[in-house]
Amino acid sequence: MTTPLQLLPAVDVQDGQAVRLVQGEYGTATNYGDPFDAALGWQEAGAEWLHLVDLDAAFGHGNNREIIRRITGELGIKIELSGGLRDDASLEEALAMGATRVNLGTAALENPEWTAKVIDQFGDKIAVGLDVRGEKLATRGWVEEGGNLWDVLDQLEAAGCARYVVTDITKDGTLTGPNTQLLGQIAQKTGKPVIASGGISVLKDIEELTQMVDQGIEGAIIGKALYAGQFTLQQALQVASGSAVQDV
């Protein structure tokens, strides 16, 4: 029996609204309404995980702490939380709110000593987001460059990072399919679980990533495709469990 691919519907929060950006660019948001309703909807549709992002915190434009606190506090599913988690206070608050794990971006690149410390302290509650353009990593709302992917991956491996969330920024929000080549390369190099992010458009993409579970692709974040109605979460979960692709 095949190991299912974990699916993480995304709820990205900006100005108190659930949104999707295109290639992470500020000002490209499509609004999908109340983030709590979106999160609850994914839970009711069968999600076991939610990928929850405070975009304002990631961009350094304030935060959406109260709505995120409500989602982490009231939902019963596992939550991977990211955006603006860059010091002890924000990280400890995120875990105390009920995040199952946190995803560090900017801090992992700008503050590797602190990142190594919290990896040591919190183990697999810490994932690192490798937000990639070509072979360059992006930070601070993906508007600044943060170093070479492979060099940073070596440092994180030495620090004992348990899991990577890999986003091809050029694919994110574009419905052009995941960058399976990059995902495969990173999974092969690390041997640690990789969560794929960016580009999923059709059920075939999920089928392709499910076939990569044995290579270390543990899960996939789905954003735009779900909000745009390309397929339902139930269909995606069926495919991720190894069943045949259903027509939509």
Ligand SMILES: O=C(O)c1ccccc1N[C@@H]1O[C@H](COP(=O)(O)O)[C@@H](O)[C@H]1O
């Ligand atoms: O998810 C997005 O669309 C996104 C767009 C622009 C910036 C960040 C985005 N997402 C998440 O934010 C973290 C990084 O936050 P930080 O650098 O730690 O503050 C990133 O890993 C994505 O999960």
